[in-house]
Amino acid sequence: MLCTHCKHHSCRQLESCGAEAFDREVVRKEYQDPAIQSAVQTAAQLVDNGRAGTLNRLQEIIEFARGSDYQKIGLAYCYGMEADARKVTELMRQSGFKVEAVSCTTGAIAQDEINTASSIHNVSCNPLGQAAQLQSTSPDLVVMMGLCMGHDILFQQKLRIPMTTLVVKDRPNSHNPLLGIRDLYEQQVGLTLPR
Numbered sequence: 001m002l003c004t005h006c007k008h009h010s011c012r013q014l015e016s017c018g019a020e021a022f023d024r025e026v027v028r029k030e031y032q033d034p035a036i037q038s039a040v041q042t043a044a045q046l047v048d049n050g051r052a053g054t055l056n057r058l059q060e061i062i063e064f065a066r067g068s069d070y071q072k073i074g075l076a077y078c079y080g081m082e083a084d085a086r087k088v089t090e091l092m093r094q095s096g097f098k099v100e101a102v103s104c105t106t107g108a109i110a111q112d113e114i115n116t117a118s119s120i121h122n123v124s125c126n127p128l129g130q131a132a133q134l135q136s137t138s139p140d141l142v143v144m145m146g147l148c149m150g151h152d153i154l155f156q157q158k159l160r161i162p163m164t165t166l167v168v169k170d171r172p173n174s175h176n177p178l179l180g181i182r183d184l185y186e187q188q189v190g191l192t193l194p195r
């Protein structure tokens with residue numbers, strides 16, 4: 001399936017194109033699960049009735065967490081974003097949540113300890129320890145903030161907790177990957193896109 005290059009988009013008119021590899025009736029039934037209904041309805045409240053675009057991502061996370069009756073938020077952040085992570089912690093606490101904020105360098109483990117191909121003895125990101133530390137605090141929701149590419153995958157693989165991303169790390173683009181997509185597309189495809 002390559003929906004990105006579809007010429008018909010019949011799905012947007014509520015008409016199946018028949019290319020799905022899943023049973024639509026099974027999926028419809030899955031949505032009836034009360035926990036899934038709760039998440040679907042809470043998510044809808046963020047965007048329905050003209051609200052789409054009125055909340056930034058942090059406001060959406062806070063409102064979703066409130067709507068889900070979450071009490072404790074685990075913030076997994078990159079130490080390079082600590083000043084902003086501190087602001088996020090304070091804003092979440094002011095919004096009534098308990099917060100556990102864990103840096104990627106938790107555990108004070110060196111690069112040559114986690115990477116058998118490295119001889120660098122500086123402190124390393126430690127996504128497995130970061131995940132274990134947050135798991136130990138039993139958060140209702142985990143929020144990722146700027147974890148490195150690859151470390152984020154290890155972090156997510158280790159946790160089975162509702163999880164969302166507040167910030168995606170993209171150093172050359174002020175952490176806005178859409179800018180990088182546009183630039184790379186222009187370079188590789190040779191088209192100049194409208195600004």
Ligand code: SF4
Pocket residue numbers: 001002003004006007008009010011012016017018019
């Ligand atoms: S109609 Fe089918 S192929 Fe086209 S975008 Fe929808 S699901 Fe994808």
